[in-house]
Amino acid sequence: MNTYRKNAVIVGVLFIIATAFLFIGTAIYGPVLDNLDYLETAYPNRITATIGMLIEFICVLAIPLIPVFLFPVLRKHSETLAIGYVVFRLFEAVIFVIVEINKLSLISVSQHYLASGSADASYFQNIGSSIQAWNSWGWLFYVLVFAIGALILYTVLYQSKLVPRFLSVWGFVAALMIMTSIVLTMLEVDFNLPGAAFELIFAIPIAVQEMVMALWLIVKGFNSSAHELVLKSVPPLQTNV
């Protein structure tokens, strides 16, 4: 009997939504909000930027649902780590929302800059730079919390063998890589690589691993023998005859 088959399929779909919509959203609003002339382009292209943000907000719905559906499966193997995973992913979702709201505020700064007739540009540039500095820290923090959540998840998956161990090891190593990239970014060590390339090198392993694991969960589900081992270790109920 393969228990929690439905949970596995839902979790797989949610992983795909959380990862894919993040990249799609960034690809849409990135050229508007991340370019050097954002003060002049953000407000005129606000519809595009807002659509990109809304697509990313779908991730915010998916991110906390993943641990909700995984919790009943993981708690049988390690309740502490299962609770830890739920808390860290909820925390991740809240940080994500804060960063997204801050990004939207750049549209307002652009609006006021254009309304002022582009006068006193340095004033608006300072505000915009502060918001972007805030966002960059917030984003680093978000990725770090995500990496810690991933380490917790792959630890439980490795111990429980709910998915093939190569997937758990891959995820664990990829999460460590992304944590390393955060520390390097904070200390401004980039090995002379352009920013986007540096981020992609460390992000691609975890992104690909999550897609592979999502497809595995959808097609094969959790390893049923891992559940049977847990059930066998629980002593049978005493009944009075």
Next chain:
Amino acid sequence: MKAELNTIRLLGAAQLMVIIGNLIMDTLLSSAIGSGTISDILLNISNNITEMRISNLVALGQTLAIVVLGILYYVVFFEQHKTVALMSLICFVMAALTMAVSKMATNALIPLSQEFIKAGTPEPSNYQTLANILYFGIDRRGNDIHMLFISLGFLLTNYLLYVSREIPRAISIWGIVAICLLLIPTVLALYDREFLPGAMILALPYAPY
């Protein structure tokens, strides 16, 4: 019922990490920011960028340690007092969140201070206004709210320790009294930070605890 020994030890280690991390972070931040007018603060930050970055890094670790602490307290006590354990977890997560948000503002001071120097330290200018908002408005206020949540979290956990007798009751009573006293300057600081220096004497019993 005695909780698993390893989890309790981990809990103690996490609590020590939170306290030591807080001391390191505050020391680094105070030394990087210094004192004086907001212009002096911007100058100090631009001269101590590495210290600021390390302080922010420590704050990041501190935030995660607070979340882990909350989780461990919940795991140890949820069977005995589910509601109080859940409330303490929520308080610790909120404390971590407010610290994260306030440190985002502190981080934004770094490029602002560099722009201030590049512009030739103009007085008065919008740099000072922005720095005031980021440092005194968001970072310091965020820190006050963080202190409120973490004090409430520790108050609830000390209550749990008192009723469960996991540690001698004298220590948990000391903790409850010390935190109640600490809450007074914390709440006063939310009203007006001018109360803080005088009221901090009430925080003394908490230090050795």
